[in-house]
Amino acid sequence: MFAEVSDVFKNYKDAVYEKDVEKFLAPYAPDVQLYDCWNSWEYNGIEEWKAAVTEWFIGLEEGMWLRTELSGESSKENTDLAHVQGNMSFAAVDGEGKELRKMVNRFTFLLEKVDGSWQITHEHSSLPISTEDSKAIFG
Template sequence: MMGSFFKVQDVLENYKSAVYEKDVERFINMYAPDIHIYDCWENWECKGISSWKEDVEDWFNGLRVDGVLLKVDFNDLLVDENSNLAFLHCAVTFAAHHEESGEKLRQITNRFTYGLKKVNESWVIVHQHSSLPIDMETGKGSFNLK
């Protein structure tokens, strides 16, 4: 494990900065080896850190190709934790900015739920679930309803 996350908030701050800097290793570092993810993007689910790392590498490489910096904000955050387990849910906004001009290009918000546990005194994400409301007429996900 590269870093330690002594507070749940440390995990969220790492998430934000690792995405912005497109740092795959620092991003992956906050996930458990047996991570289980339900995602609202291309894959229905992802099991295990190696599979998740491939998805993250593709995500960050796409941002590089597009010349985009991605700013992440956690809104309406609710954290319930005890000494070894934590449960979080929130609305996560991803705002894409042009790398050179800083111009905001687009933004999406979707819902996230995280399950964390302490391993060697450091919080790690063991489960992540992202979701969107679905428009029942079109069958498409609805971003930014908030």
């Protein structure tokens, strides 16, 4: 149960580091809609998102973990709706915690409170695109 919006993002951080698909998916609504930066224009529903997340976690190199951090966030919240936007960094670290590489995506999350628990109903991640070479700009 995610009583506070901040609980959702603590879970996100922990689940990514642990490469735990089920834990990661726990706050996502069954009918979630996602606009992602990687491989697909959008994902509709938890099953499509589960397949993408599973592939993501399996694809991480052996002996590598990801530390995530939401920064620069701003949010608005009322009793049953929340909007959170910010920058999510993904830092690959080795077994000793040494940072190997890092990238930053821009994120927007829409959440609804259902039966007392916050759920992500929509997520949008993006990267700016260079006008010079049409390549993504990784922060």
